[in-house]
Amino acid sequence: MNEKELLHDYRRTGDVETLGKLYSPYMSLLYGVCYKYLQDQEASQDAVMQIFEQLIEKLRIHEVDSFKSWLYVYARNYCLMELRKGKARTFVDIENHLLESEQKLGATVGDERWTDQDFDSMQSCLATLQEKQGLCVRMFYIEQKCYKDIAEELKIDLNQVKSHIQNGKRNLKICMESRKNGK
Numbered sequence: 001m002n003e004k005e006l007l008h009d010y011r012r013t014g015d016v017e018t019l020g021k022l023y024s025p026y027m028s029l030l031y032g033v034c035y036k037y038l039q040d041q042e043a044s045q046d047a048v049m050q051i052f053e054q055l056i057e058k059l060r061i062h063e064v065d066s067f068k069s070w071l072y073v074y075a076r077n078y079c080l081m082e083l084r085k086g087k088a089r090t091f092v093d094i095e096n097h098l099l100e101s102e103q104k105l106g107a108t109v110g111d112e113r114w115t116d117q118d119f120d121s122m123q124s125c126l127a128t129l130q131e132k133q134g135l136c137v138r139m140f141y142i143e144q145k146c147y148k149d150i151a152e153e154l155k156i157d158l159n160q161v162k163s164h165i166q167n168g169k170r171n172l173k174i175c176m177e178s179r180k181n182g183k
Contacts, residue, residue, distance in 0.1 A: 133168035
């Protein structure tokens with residue numbers, strides 16, 4: 001199928017796999033666009049996944065003639081909005097924290113020492129994630145499964161797995177910080 005047929009098919013069926021076929025050839029291009037604006041590798045990867053998630057709804061609503069041009073403009077606008085919001089945003093890498101949580105309490109991670117309360121908070125926050133986000137985060141970080149294995153086990157698209165992990169990490173961080181700050 002060509003792009004127009006894929007777009008039409010997606011609008012008609014809402015099949016995310018069809019959207020994945022349409023989107024995947026442009027992921028590298030979008031990453032480049034996002035990196036140009038965001039100047040951060042991880043933020044650019046997150047943006048590519050967030051844009052895909054947003055397209056699930058947007059492409060069912062909007063009539064698109066030239067997908068590549070529309071997608072470029074959409075990605076640029078997304079990045080500009082992220083830059084506007086970005087001043088209040090902080091990023092933290094929780095991979096080591098998640099792996100250590102399943103081992104022993106009080107383990108030293110970087111320069112920070114985790115307490116029983118930190119681990120309890122993390123477990124509570126994991127339970128608040130959307131179901132697929134929680135499953136993907138646990139399977140990837142705690143069970144150390146690869147994206148492909150998670151996608152096969154959950155019967156979802158590889159891009160969805162990546163998106164769920166990125167969003168789950170972000171939501172877990174926000175939850176833990178708010179609990180730590182008593183909000």
